[in-house]
Amino acid sequence: MQRSLLALFLAITAVLAGVTGAAAAPAPAGARAEQFPAAAAESDVPITMSDGITLRANVRRPADAAGNPIAGRFPVLLTITAYNKNALDGPASGSSGGEPDFFVKRGYVHVTVDARGTGSSGGSWQSFDDRENTDSAEIVNWAASPERPWSNGSVGMHGASYMGINQLFAAAQRPEGLKAIFPQVPAADTYRDVVASGGALDVGFIPLWMGLVTATGVVPPNYGPAEPDNGLQMYLDRVKGATSFTAPTLLEATLGLNAAFDGPFYAERSPINVVDDIDVPTFLIGGEYDLFQRGTPMLFERLRANGVPTKMIFGPWDHLQASNGEQVAEAGHGTLQELQLRWFDHHVKGLPDPGLDADVPPLTYYEIGSGKWRHAQDWVDEQRATTFELSGTSLPGRPGGLTSGEVEPGASAVAPLPVSGLCTRSANQWTGGLPGRTGLAEVCEDNRLNDTTGAVFETEPVQRPLRIRGPINARLNTSTPTGNGMLSVSVSSVSPDGRVDRLTGGWQVLSHRALDESKSRYLDGELIQPFHPFTEQAQSTMQPGRAEPIDVEVFPTGAVIPPGSKLRVSIQAYDVPHLLPAVRDLPAALSPLTVHTDPQDPSRITLPTLP
Incomplete structure (x- = not known):
């Protein structure tokens, strides 16, 4: 035994x-x-x-x-x-x-x-x-x-x-x-x-x-x-x-x-609090469906900004896949061990490798949606802020709109269903990739069933590729009868046949909505990565029934919405088995949420898009 x-x-x-x-x-x-x-x-x-x-x-x-x-x-x-x-x-x-x-x-x-x-x-x-x-x-x-x-x-x-x-x-x-x-x-x-x-x-x-x-x-x-x-x-x-x-x-x-x-x-x-003290060459491997999807690119950016020789490969991997490195060779720079050997031979053993920087650019990332590996110098450099506003009311089988044009007023109910997230790519990601090792994750790669448990907003089919790289902000005007709850936001691509490919997600407890602008990130004057203190002192419940803007940090990704597909934002009140409220917050988390669309005070999503 x-x-x-x-x-x-x-x-x-x-x-x-x-x-x-x-x-x-x-x-x-x-x-x-x-x-x-x-x-x-x-x-x-x-x-x-x-x-x-x-x-x-x-x-x-x-x-x-x-x-x-x-x-x-x-x-x-x-x-x-x-x-x-x-x-x-x-x-x-x-x-x-x-x-x-x-x-x-x-x-x-x-x-x-x-x-x-x-x-x-x-x-x-x-x-x-x-x-x-x-x-x-x-x-x-x-x-x-x-x-x-x-x-x-x-x-x-x-x-x-x-x-x-x-x-x-x-x-x-x-x-x-x-x-x-x-x-x-x-x-x-x-x-x-x-x-x-x-x-x-x-x-x-x-x-x-x-x-x-x-x-x-x-x-x-x-x-x-x-x-x-x-x-x-x-x-x-x-x-x-x-x-x-x-x-x-x-x-x-x-x-x-x-x-x-x-x-x-x-x-x-x-580590982000000591990263500025690092001065040795650093090679990072990250995953777009990894537990540290948010953090690894942040380390890359800080090290690069400090002038430290730094490279990163960011692939379509969960935590187990990125940890064992079995698919690193798909990025085109050799296997994991080949890369490690070149890195250590040059920087530790002192062997000349004049082609190292030419062969391996600072950033190599997988573009979800095209299946292509892209190269860049930095994580966020040539992007522009692109904003879509939520429009109308989301009803079962009839999504609201995501538009850069005229907004239709509406109010969309989000029920607190503790099964939301159960069969999604999020479930595999936030259990470390264990379901993927059993084959269960493949059953839940299409997010359309989970989207029926919340409110959905989507664009018309895009005419040109909509390329995204970096963190995303969803600013949602939300009300609740209890003054608390959680927003779970998914950003997805909807193919012409209706398949919903979840690209990334973000979450926000309403009582933790306080925003520290000095630590938040902006692009072209638009918020793309909010920073919430998450301290007990900054926590405060909302006025029941009153709509307030909530900034939801949606974790960074590298993806494209191809021509003919739609950009979708779906909103739930749970993400199981990933997140649950603390015991003392459970009563408030059992109440419904309402997401409001208003031309005067719009709900919107802001993405860092590439030319």
């Missing part, structure tokens, strides 16, 4: 870490040849932090055919994981798919470290608190130290999701040996990106993720008979972490207490 439960935990965690299905594949055709035939492994190597806590690492070194480590110093590639390096087989988890010892056989030492309070490492897990982020830089210093007989002092970092985020925190501290990073699907602003999009609580991914990190932390470590007491101490540390961090955080958020609001807790855990 214990073995079966352990296997289940490890299988799910491997999926979340992006390594499921990543069997040892042949080396990419475009990669340089192997230098060494094998790897020599050393497990659970102790690393002592400045506060005395011992973390543990698996070290894999180039070896001869007999498995004997090659003498000499090599550059180091480092991965810090919260998903138990021993359970996930260190080399696979470190490379995020592909051939396990791909880099080791090409002259790198690979080091995988369990984050504090996870796997075989000591301490209590607090998920990117200041102490854990300090650990990340100290681990880099340890790997670069001349005391390591296998290290030449140059370090690169790579890995997906959690393993991508801690790269950013490490790089922001500028440890001397760190030369380059390669984060896949990292967050920028943890509260807005995933924890509480629009101020409502993520119940699809966060509880599962926190529970799995805690559960896999108690997988028996490989200390051996020389350290019998460490096993007991590890279990005590895990219990402490679960009772002092995981359980209280989830409970507070569910009840609508401190963890339900933005503030210092999330600021400490958000």
